[in-house]
Amino acid sequence: MGKVLKLAARNLARYRRRTLLTSALIVLGMVAVLVFIAVSGSFKRLIVGQITDSMLGHVQVHQRGYVASIDNLPLNLNLKPEAVAQVEDALKGIEAVEASSPRLKFGAMFSNFTETTSIRLNGIDPAREAATVPLLPGRVIEGAAANGLLERGTLLVPEILARGMKLKVGDTVVLVATNLDGSVNGKTFTVRGVLAGVTGPGGRDGYLHLEDARELLRMTGAEVSEIAVRLKDPDRLKPAFAALAARLGTVRDSQGQPVFEVHTWEGLSPFANIARMIDLLDLSIKVMLVAIVLISVMNVMVMAVYERVREIGTVSAIGTRPGRILALFVSEGLLLGVLGTAIGTLLSLGIVYGLNVARITFAFGREEGLVLAPTLGGADVGVVCATVIAVAVLASLQPAWKAARMDPIQALRHI
């Protein structure tokens, strides 16, 4: 086989123009695919990071039925203290979990004494929330977070509301909320900061201290609406989710129904669909690459066979076995694929490096200045290279088979 490969390499080197043209096509396809994968992957990671690290977390745990009614922020579907303890216990037993944050979500009336509007609020433990969604402090665009994200009696107001009601840091506002039993309670707060809005669910919510929220809602127990979870490695979302869902799935109510529901960020954010579209685009580009390689290599190999009919007749006449002729042409296809992938990979790595050096920024929704940081994983490169080489071999099979089956007499007569 080594001899055949050597001869195939020599043939490719000496049919230089054809080899360069085909390799260039493969390289072009490789670069298009790998750079697209790197850039789209970076875009996806950035946006997913924005969503998970500034509001959602990677996984959320609710009482069963809460998510279906999440738009109403139902207080009657909160996790009771004993359920919260069960979830906290389960999270402690999962190695992949980095942090978790309990949240009490509710709707309230928001007044600056001259105007009143509605607001969606999250009662949080500031330290645990910052550990779970570390980009949240960065969303505070006005007001200092010198002593932590929040203190008792203070409020982080969404930017859209602050602008509309002309609120400044230090202003006093009133929150009026309806309790679980239907009674109403009010409490004054100081605006501690203004939060930049982000795209996605909860992106325009206000924040207050968890204890303030319970006080406002006159809750006696340590109920929460959800527990957001941050994972050490977001790429291990699925196994971590499966482990948590399995643990909590064993907790049943008196009717034998599961008490909890567990969701990944993908199940809670519409961006998951965009992420899936990006994956689909990746796949489409890969299919296009396969087509490019298939057509270019097949075209070249068909031409090679056609141009070398007499050569095939000669080598066949002097005793070259049909299998060796087949192997020779397949080897040429294989080497074209290897050459194209090697150059394509190097060029792609160079371009990706250049993009990182250039620090290209882009805006997504209201977020601006997101820095594109494309990377190429070994798995992606490996899959694309293996696909290209396999397709190059596949494309050369038919012409090679034709060459191997050629009648030497007819081939020798070919003009």
Added chain:
Amino acid sequence: MPLIEAQQLAKSYQAGDVAVQAIKGVDFTIAPASFVCFVGPSGSGKSTLLNMIGCLDHPSAGRLTVLDTDVATLDRRAAADFRGANIGFIFQDFNLIPVLTAYENIEYPLLMVQDWPAEKRRARVIELLEAVGMTDQADKRPDQLSGGQKQRVAVARALATNAKLVLADEPTANLDHDTAYRIIALMKTMRDEFGTTFVFSTHDPKIMREAEVTFTLEDGRLVNGGAHG
């Protein structure tokens, strides 16, 4: 014991709707290490006969044995193996592989047909380049060689695997007269040196006189039984 023996050998093929009888029941024998020529006008069946002797084509009837092998029994792969082991070819158009040098063309059957080890291959190619007087042209490609030089390389390639039989279909047709003589002389020298049987075809009366045994074909029939020159 003859090297080649044909008994009532016939070959017919279909050309459109017409059945063409290219060889019509010929009988002949060729002894080892002989220098044999088939002559006859175009269409007389010379190439068809050489193709059958070279196991490139099967007889339609009769029996043809080459080196004690009935060529009709060989399938595609066995025929390739048989040719690779026993038969060398020289073509009218030289048929050297255009991207390979003279050296590499001679080396090709040793590399791709018989899997000789590198050192042995190198020694054999150098020996043959010397034998055909092409040592100083070893690194040239066919398009850098004259017709006579190409045919010398082709002779060397045909002999590379120590073939017992070399078939040459009109080996001098594309050469000028002097070069044609030199090629035939070279073939004869190679026969003397290596003991290889050379069977060639020509329609050039002057070239045919160089053969030791001449068979004349007319319309698919042998009109002499192998005249000795």
